[in-house]
Amino acid sequence: MRYCSQCGSAVQMRVPVGDNRPRYVCPSCGTVHYQNPKMVVGCLPEWRERLLLCRRAIEPRYGLWTLPAGFMEQGETLQEGAARETLEEAGAQVAIGDLYTLFNLPHIDQVYLLFRSRLLNLDFAPGTESLEVALFSEQDMPWMDIAFPVVRETLRLYFRDRSQGGFGLHSGDIVRASGGLVRRYRIALR
């Protein structure tokens, strides 16, 4: 951020009066420009014993598989956002159920909220952000080609819970470890 979105003046980074951390502040009109983490909402679409995954047609992680998920939009609920993303990315209609995983990704200022869901029919088709969309049983899961650690961890928990006969909410942190040529992540469940 370099300019005030209200008046166009150059902003400064400083601690506003009565605040305790640096913000972008406009010295001309006084607007404080707060920046806050974003929510990524999505779901695990279930069809009998299988789950619907999307193969990404966009960066990052082009060509890898993921659950339908994306940034929550203004004016919608978490559940509406999860259903919208599923429709956009997989052309699939779902009934959104309980929140299943809640992960902090503080290194990128994101919180993932992934819901269990029920696929309503088999009329799915890849949206513009997907190369293909397909149902996978546990033994067919493309474990080596999952796009993101948060999705891999959610799928791992899902199949573990299913084998144990019950699904609860899982909460945790996924943080990118610094250093090294290969990206590594620290996953801590609560």
Next chain:
Amino acid sequence: MRYCSQCGSAVQMRVPVGDNRPRYVCPSCGTVHYQNPKMVVGCLPEWRERLLLCRRAIEPRYGLWTLPAGFMEQGETLQEGAARETLEEAGAQVAIGDLYTLFNLPHIDQVYLLFRSRLLNLDFAPGTESLEVALFSEQDMPWMDIAFPVVRETLRLYFRDRSQGGFGLHSGDIVRASGGLVRRYRIALR
């Protein structure tokens, strides 16, 4: 939003290429300025049979009682944010526990995430945003002076759950009803 925060040019509202909804777009540098809902994080600080509430020293709802809660900040987890807000508003140290209520407030583009928590000691004191901080038992609750519907509903669920011997996650929507002189809200639990 009137000006591009990257280059200072006047922005336009239009649907970016490959998108499906209007955004603020800079015709000069091409930046798309996404706007997304914010998370409000807080907790229910428990001390034996009582809960810690704060009386607001700021608008909106000056002088009314609330749970410690506020906007999640960049670089922190939900739980860190809830603990930070409790320290800032109530001078209180807590151990954050399970997520207790998850409410969509789509009319103001907010999602509330309130956690159960354990107050670690009685060394609390009002922060700059609070007039006073106090522990309340169920029979002492200032029900007529609770600042926000989301807090009132969370407290109502809490005491109901406690009387029934178990706490689960509650999820729902709180939407301001239009019309009328008195503000009214529609509360729908899932």
